[in-house]
Amino acid sequence: MRTCFITGTDTGVGKTRAACALIRHLATSGRRVAGFKPVASGCERTPSGLRNEDALAMMAVANVELPYATVNPVALEPAIAPHIAAAQAGQAIDPQRIAQVAAGIDADHLVVEGAGGWCVPLGPGLMFADLARLLTEQVILVVGLRLGCINHALLSARQIQRDGLRLAGWIANEIDPGMPVREENFEALLERLEAPLLARIPWQSNATGTDLDQIAWRREALSVV
Secondary structure (H helix, E strand, O other): OOHHHHEEEOOOOOOHHHHHHHHHHHHHHHOOEEOOEEOOOOEEHHHHEEEEEHHHHHHOOOHHHOOOHHOEEOOOOOOOHHHHHHHHHHOOOOHHHHHHHHHHHOOOOOEEEEEEEOOOOEEOOOEEEHHHHHHHEEEEEEEEEOOOHHHHHHHHHHHHHHHOOOOEEEEEEEOOOOOOOHHHHHHHHHHHHHOOEEEOOOOOOOOOOOOHHHHEEEEEHHOOO
């Protein structure tokens, strides 16, 4: 099973949108693809238990069906930083247990979505990077095209490399339709990010539905994932 870890330049930059689009792209290319949201805060109470909308969105587009508890092994209710939500719930996030869950998934590709940006704590002395290293060495960075994205993208890329993982590619996501000088910012990212651009997701695309099939993926998307 080939695994990639999707992170973002910040919270709210469209990691789930990109993850769902990548899952759909791989699935329509004949691959067996599963989604994995290892840690999710901001879950809602349902008759079936805590549920996270990002995890549910990934499940909806994946062609490998899994129980919810497998897709999202750590579900936390408050919509706050995961390590704080876990502490409030009296719960310790165990990366080894999460990695064991991931290892039990039978698929050609596993698309893993992180939480927030790259430098997110999971507990005392524990960062999301520590979990990512147990799952894969390949990271895809989702860059939300908005004011400040160049700084956020370059800092994230450097930290990913410092943490011992490989930036396999990046996805540009148009999250601000009114962004000034968008193309100039995009060109600056192309020049400075030392990883291939995998796709540029237009503002009109949605996180689910047939719009995901209309995203123009570059050939590198299948080779690096």
